[in-house]
Structures are given as structure tokens and as C-alpha cells.
Amino acid sequence: LLVAAVAAAPLLYQMRQAERQIFVDPVDHQQSSLVPVLNTAGTPVLAPVPTEFAEPSWDGEERLTILLLGVDKPAGGAARTDTIILVNIDPVAKQAAMLAIPRDTKVVIPGYGIDKINAAFALGEYNKVSGGGAGLTMRTIEANFGIPVHHFAQIDFAGFVRVVDTVGGINVDVPYPIKDDAYPGENFTYQRVYFPAGWQRLNGAQALQFARTRHADGDAQRSVRQQQVLLALRDQAVGLDLLPKLPTLIDDFGDSVRTDLGKEDAVRLARVGAEIPRDQIVQYSLLPALYEEQLPDEPYYLAADWEQAGAILSEFTGTTVNPPGAALTNPTYDLPILIENGTANDGLAGRIADVLIANGFTDVDVRMAANAGAHPATTIIDRGGNLGTSALLTNLIGVGADTIEVVDAPWVEESSPADDGSGPDVSPTAEVVGDGTGAVERSILPEEAPLNDAEREGYAVVITLGNDAPDPAGSELQLDEYQEQVEGNEPLPVEQPDGDAVDPALEPTIAPDG
Template sequence: MRGSPGFAAVLSLLLPGLGQMYLGRWIRGVLMILIPIFAVLLVGALVAIADPLTSFVLRNAAEVTFLVAAAFFMYHLFVVTDAFGVKLRGMGSLRGRRVVDYLVLGLVCIALVGFYATTYRGSAPWAGLFTKVFAPIANPPSVGTSSSQDYSPPEWTERERLNVLLLGVDSRGDSSSTLNTDTMIVLSLDPVNKTAAMLSIPRDVYIDRPGVFTDKINAAYAFGGYDLTRKVVEDLLGIRLNAYALVDFDAFTKIVDSVGGVIVDVKRPVRDESYPTPDYGIERIDITAGPQLMDGQTALRFARSRHDTNDYSRAQRQQLVLSALRTRISEGDFLRGLPVLIDRVGSAVQTNFDPANILPLARFGTGIDGNAIRSEVLYPCGGSYPHCELQASGGDGGFYLIPDRAKIRDLAATLFYDPQVKAEGAAVEVRSAGARNGVAQSVADRLTERAFTVSTVSDGATGRSAILVRNGAKRYTANALAAQLGGLPVDTLSSSETTAADIVVRVGSDFRGLATDLAR
């Protein structure tokens, strides 16, 4: 057996097992190469298929990262010293030039420590991203309830529509039970059609649901946390909410500053003589018109000010800032700086979004065309607004905006789903063809939520799932249905079949489910 033990140690530093192969121990070397590979594959498979283990790893990512790094370091150190010892055992005692081999071994060990320490330092912030912010949190203590229910992260396969409730809160050092919801925006992401939409809900909208909640909508979070807020918003808009993100003012300014500020085209000057300060005082702000780079504090002032305009102009400005932030993120190396941002923001951001989906969401959000993002605000009637869904009401009891739920749901369906489908107005019949009990009705209900006009639900049909067109002028709706229903084939309705509808959706036993809405 020829060769230097020091050189064998160096080779096993570069690739565990290579030093053993260099010394002629081929089987030993191959095993040492394969052992960590099989270990990684086995553990990875277990984590991927075992939900409890997956949840444990995500919730304890920081500790798991440390243990994995330590295990690989110990194994690598063992392989290096083994390669060194294989040769040394056949050489007798240490003499002369063998001192050089020990020096080489020492340098190799130092290199190992440096490599794994650097690797751990680089991965630890990413592990912290999962455990610090995106782990499910308990529903915050509320004034009206004592609920402490945990909210499991929703699964997202990048095929389903994702509706996220964005909440901006004015905490100013107060406890979570007194959070004032300053901003409420529903963000809807459709990865199938690569579109997005934002709908701002004014904070003075009055919710009158006896037994559930009766007050302005901005008080819902303080009284019942996310659970109550979700129910109230879902009932108002007629859609499902799958996740939420709550950001306070401090977190917002840090996010904006972390990307170097945002470029906003200010349409008209914003002047406010009584802008609220963190210490409950007031200050004067003056933001001129035109494109300008805003730091976090300026962007916050621009988004929050309401005294010079109104809540609806304010909502439009908030959407402008969010769009500018998305543009800024897509232009820079956002993902590299994400762990640092999360560390700075800390618990100021709360969400129940699955941490495993944060990178796919970031890719989708930064990759979508800005022209594919639609924005709307719920407006009051009686003004020069493009549409109206709210009726202003004032008196000794305060100022309220009374919602017209039919108009609001109509706007939400048009905004969050395909407006051309609504314009075409095709009548759709859903027919069960051997599907499980209740599936056809569930499909009909969910299609109605998406602005399709379902006129009839029937059973007794035969055949595989398909979209059958009777009225060729409604072909656009048929294709849209196919996309929503997981790519079902589109065909012409047979002359032997009769229907008063323009399109028939046949739901067979092979039906796999809707493609663009994420159920809770």
C-alpha cells in the first residue's frame, strides 16, 4: 500500500471516501461515498411523505439545520481521519517526514471546521425564516372572545387560486388585543392565468351580522383575531380566504428600506397638517407630485395620510405602494436578502402561509406582468367614482359605510375572475355522470363563486368528465371552464342530448377537482 496519509486526508476532504480509494481500499471508499447519499435520500423521502415529520422539520428548522450540519461535520471528520489512519497503521511509528503528514491533517481539520461553520452561518438565516415568521401562530387574544385556535398553513401546489388577506395594523406598542386595522386589502393570485388582483376595503364599512359581529370592519381583528376577520370578509365578498399576512408600521418601513426604497409616481400632491406620529402627536407632511424614490417612512406617510383627501384615495395610494414594492423586488436580488429581511422584521409580520410555499410565491409574484395586476376599491355612492357599492351614513353615532352586498360580490367576482366570462353570460348546466354524491352541486357552487352563471344541476348522465358546448357563441366561457376544471376536454354537445343551457359541464367519476381555487 503506497501513498501519503496526508494526501489521503486531503482527498477525503474534497470527497469523502476518495482518500480510501487512493490507498487501494475501493470498497471502503465507495461505501463512504454512498452512505451520506443514501442517508439524505432516505430522510428526504420521509420528510416529503410523512406530514407530521414535515411539520416538525419546518417548525424546528433552526435546530434541525444545526443537527444536520453537525452530523455531516462529524461524518466528514471521521472519513478524513480514517483515510489518514489507513495508511498510518501500516507505517509504524512517527518518524522524520511523517510530521508533515500530521501538519497536513491538522490543516485539513481546520478547513473542515471552517467549511461547515460557513455553511451553517449561511443556512441558519434561511432556517430562521421558517421558524420565526411563517410558523402557524395562535389566534391573538381578543376583546370579545377567548379563542386560541391554531391555524394550519394552507397547501398550495402553484395551480390553485390563492386569496390572501393583507392587514396593516397600527400597534404603536399596544397589545395585540387593541390592534387597529388601518389597512385591509384582499390579494388574489391566479397562477393558471398568471394574473393578480387587489381589492381594498375601507375601514369604515359597517358589518351587521348579529351573533357574529356588529361594528366597523376595522374592529374585527381586535375583537376576534384572524378567525373573525376572515369570516366577516368572506361573507362580505362571497369568496374564500386561504391565508393572511399582518404587518405593522415598523415592519412595513423595514421592508421598504430593505429593497432600497420604492419608486412611486405620485399623481397629485399629498399634504396633511395632522399626520399621526408614533407618540400619538401630529406632524405636517408634504409629498409633491411626480415620480420619486420613497424610503420606508415616506412610503408609510404616503400610504396612510387621509386628511387631505379621503379613505378611497388613500386605498389607491396603498395599492400604488404595494405595486411599486413588487416592481422593486422583481428588479433586485430579493431572495438572497430575504433571510436578513425576515430577521429584521421579526414578529412584526404574522402569517399562516406555509413556509414551504414562500419561494414559489415569491417567484410568481415577481414574475407576473405588471399589466396583469388589477386594482379596485369599494366606493361610496353619490360621488364621481367609476362605480359604487357603499352608502355613507352619518350622525351622532359616527360615520359608517353601509355595504350593498350584491354589488360588492358582483365586483369581487368580476375582479378576481375573468371579466369576459361575466360579459358573455353563458348559462351553464352541471350534470353528474357517476360522480360521488354532492360533487356536482359542489362544482356548481364553486363555479358560481367564480362568476359563472350556473342555471341547473342535474344527474343521470353517462360518460367521462367533459365540457359540452351547445351554443358555439359561448366558446370563450367553455374554454375558461376547461381551465378552471383541470383541463377537461371541450366538445360539441350531441344532438341527442337536450338542455336549455349554453354549456353543459359533465362531472364523471374521473373528475379530479377544480384547478384554480384553494379550499381550506
């Protein structure tokens, strides 16, 4: 026994290390008792967080929503997500639903600003925010779509290939011939991939290409294929008794798979998934609620018709959903905004002002708050009459909507010291300072002496930062820098052979009985 224990010790240690890589700490969610929504008149209001959206302590019977992420790990730069799919599981009714979210969907990323949803993973991972890329993506979905995301599971491309090969490949029905001459290859090049119509048997490399290709028929059909591949993988795995192989699987995929599910919950969830009949798994997509948006000097987006999106999300979750994103779409960017630093963190107000200015706000001043250091929580006084603006500000800062206090008395523009010249200058000149990391220098507004109550009333929105406000100084990669990186990271074309020739090793085979 002693000899056996000594021999097994390295293997057990390796398995334990792999477990620690796979099963990570639970993700922190944005805690707020209120969320911004549109009322029946189309006006932004604050509403209580629906009780059915509270994160359950899973007992095996509560409905769960899991975020599935397919992640590319480039040699340089920030990792990105090609696959963003939500799975809602009802273990009691033995039903499940899948919802694909296109990567170009326009959202507000908490703490950063407006961008495509796949930027959330890149920014969160690169900047090592709470929960990493998956955590920021979860909070982005919750902040815009208004549905809880209880857990996540992510896999990188290499791991996905190994998973498919481990189950012996998958069968997919290709509805029409697919040829993509611009599929990303190695070293930022293109390569050609081709799939004939009909049933095909795909190995791991082929399945990854089938799930990722988009130039032949666009992101819409790619989302359909990604769900098709996941269902085919599930069908293939159901017939295999994989639980006894768990130690080997953990060791094999420890470097490629992450989840904040506990190991016991993951095993229990796998059993539930195997028990759900195939005809009780419903596929949804946000695409019917999205439209193309291409403004001058702006990125290409798929923007949401939030009324249609709410209907799709309600069907997906089985409960009524009023997406907060609808309340964030029409802010007033020229309202005068005062940011007060109520913390002992020097320069915080200036750094957050930089985030607001980068996202289009044009009239932002910063000051120290009275009693700085004695403000545990952020407060936002809204005199602007546009709650949607304040709601967007909470997302840019990274705090909850319950920080907003709507004041009936409107702000008086002519009383602002910046306008009448009677008070101190509240528009100081920006200084070039470090971002706190030593990596980037930015123009940050300096924090001067506090204003009195009368002077503060000259602002439509007064933000007093508390200790709960995240510091952008921790972000080595800012939103505008990420966007520049994306624009400059297009693959380089390479010469392709004539006709439909592809690498024979990657050519799919006809599935048995297909």
C-alpha cells in the same frame, strides 16, 4: 467542519426562531355547508357553499386569495389595521387582482357583532382568538363578502419601513400635492406631511406616510395610494434577486411579518408574482359600492350596497359571488329568542345572551337545555319567518348557518308563558357576574330549569348551544369596550410651523428620470 458548525449554530438557531415567528399555523375557517344569501326576490335563503369557494390544498395552479394587512402596534390598547387589501392570484393565466377594503366598512364580526371591519383585527388580536387578528379578519370577510380567504400576510409599520428601505426605496407618481396637517405622530400628537405632485422617490418612512395619510383627500384616495405603494414595491423587488438573501431577510423581519403560508408555498408564490406582467395586475376597490352612514349615537360607517358589492367581488374573483352580508341587513330585533345551554359550560347561554342584547336584540331569555352536556353541535330553530335574523344570530354566536332549521309552523305569540302568565317566569332578573376572566363584571341572565316543548313554541327563535359554540368569556375586550377605546384615542394636536414646512428628513426626493 466541526468548528464551522459550532460557529454557525447560534445563527441557525436565530434563523429558526425567526422562521417560527413569521410562518404561523394555518388559520381555522368557519366550517359550514350552508350560507345565507338573497334570492332573486330579495328574500334571505340558505344556499350551499359554492364548491369553487372551498379552500384548496395549493398545488401551484389553483387560484388563491391572500389577505394583506398593514398593522399598527400602539404602545397601549389593541392593535389596528390601516391597510386591508385582498390579492387574487391566478398562477396559470399569470394574472392578479387587488381589492382594497376601507377600514370603515360596516360588517358583522363573528362572535362580536356589528362594527367597522378594522375592529376585527383588534378584537381577534387582543382576545387571542383562533388565528389572532388576522384569523378573525379572514372569517369576517368570508362571513360578509362570501369569498374564501385562503391565507394572510401581515406586516407592522416598522417592518414595512424596513422592507422599502431593503429594496432601495420606491418610485411613485403623486397625482396632486398632498398636505396632511393631522398625520398621527408620536405620543398621540399630530404632525404635518407633504408630498409635491409628480414622480417621487420615497424611502421607507416616506412610503409609510404616503400610504397612511388620509386627511387631505379621505379614505377613498388612501386606498388607491396603498395599492399604488404595493405595486411600486413589487416593481422594485422584481428586479432584485432576493431569494439568496432569504436567511438574512427572515432574520431581519421575524419580529414584523406574519403569514400562515408555508415557507415553500411562500417562495413559490413569490416566484409566481414575479412572473405576472404588470399590465395583468388589475386594481379594484369596494368604494363604488359603499355609502356613508351616520345614525344618531352610532359610529360613522361605510355601509355596503350589496348588489353593487357582489358585482365587484365577482369581477375580482372571476366567479359569481352572492355576498352573505346582504342577508344580514334587516333583522327583526324584537323577536322573542330563547337561548338554551346544552353544554356543561355553566353560564354560557347568559354570556351569549349578553352579546345578543349588546347588538340590539330586546327579547332574550335563557334556560338550561334538556340533556345538557349531550349537545355536540348548536341548533337554531327558526319560527320567526325571517331567516335574516337567524343568520345574523349565527354570526353573533360564531357558528355556521347550517345550524339553522326553518320550521314551517310559526311561533304562537299568545302561547308564550312570558305573555299569558300561565307558566313559569321565563324572564329572570339579570345577575352581575364575572366574565370568566376576572377583568370585567357584567349583568348576565341566569340559566334556569328547561322549558317543555309547548313553552318553547312561544319563541320565534330557539337556540340550543352545543359544544361548538365559542364562549365570550374568553374575550377580555368586548365590542362595546373596544368602541369606547377607539372614541377616546384621538391624537392630540400640536403646534405646526407656518406654511408647508415639514421635517427635511422626511421630505421626498425627485425620482431619477422623473
